């Protein structure tokens with residue numbers, strides 16, 4: 001009897017072990033420390049993408065100034081002779097006496113003190129491939145190429161990813177690299193929050209930069225913070241439940257500052273070739289952003305509007321709901337006909353539209369007229385939760401759902417057609433739909449799955 005009991009115990013242990021993730025990679029103490037040579041180089045859209053682009057990078061504190069050089073790229077490498085040099089804005093980030101890695105036992109850098117440098121290259125030509133490099137005049141990055149946006153509403157694609165957050169170096173790396181392989185023509189990438197797990201942890205940010213490698217400095221990005229980019233900064237903040245935006249955020253991103261004044265670089269909009277992209281910070285100041293959101297939608301000169309935020313308007317995972325954000329922002333999405341809302345947070349996949357209650361959709365193609373806003377929740381990291389079976393509680397249809405998949409999305413806007421494809425980390429197509437906009441601005445949704 002004892003033998004049988006031990007066998008059952010041993011078997012259950014082996015099942016638990018088989019289902020658990022392996023240990024996360026350890027890093028040497030200096031692994032994420034900045035050096036004199038630029039790292040964490042990141043390209044951001046921050047203004048008119050047909051004439052400007054921003055780049056930000058990190059160095060050790062010994063490097064107290066920086067430069068960017070830029071030229072129109074040519075086949076003949078001597079194009080670098082024509083490069084224009086621009087002085088960077090340098091900021092210092094002191095990293096002392098912060099919460100010890102949010103009360104985990106992992107090591108952290110409690111006394112880092114290093115510099116960030118940023119430049120916005122302006123007066124660029126539209127639809128032109130440039131090469132740039134950054135450095136201090138002695139220690140430089142490689143020359144990095146990117147292409148500016150068109151001035152007109154030409155077709156374009158972008159990538160959208162949900163939370164990376166955990167096992168970023170170990171397992172998000174394959175996802176982001178597969179995304180770039182699948183859509184090398186994409187013009188930029190959107191990250192909808194929870195890029196890392198522990199807001200102020202420099203080691204995790206270093207994981208994020210290492211996982212994306214040169215993609216981060218080649219493909220411009222837009223990002224917003226999730227709840228995991230808000231954590232107590234000092235020990236005294238913990239009992240007060242006071243959470244602060246990642247201390248790195250405003251240093252290491254150069255994003256638009258055209259949102260509400262209190263949320264620079266976390267609430268903003270950008271117009272890209274006929275689409276208004278609206279970034280909402282779903283962590284704080286919901287009411288203030290609601291007023292700004294209405295103005296931003298009312299003044300949209302384009303046919304298309306895409307919003308992105310972290311906490312979903314309609315939650316994908318069981319036992320989750322965000323009624324305050326839904327009550328504040330869904331009426332405006334409806335009123336101004338926002339086409340698509342891209343979200344994260346729930347660690348599963350859900351996609352539906354607000355117009356029609358139609359469950360049990362069969363596999364294949366079906367069409368919905370007057371589709372209303374399409375809402376998507378997606379996840380790019382390995383952490384997964386159970387997905388809801390339907391969205392009956394919200395009175396809207398859940399057209400496609402899934403879990404236990406790392407996913408990225410490639411979205412193309414071509415005049416009156418938006419094509420959406422969701423792919424798994426191994427490049428398989430997981431979900432697909434199209435929106436066709438008629439002359440009255442009403443969308444027909446064509447599901448393909």
Ligand SMILES: [Fe+2]
Pocket residue numbers: 163194226227228310344345346
């Ligand atoms: Fe989250």
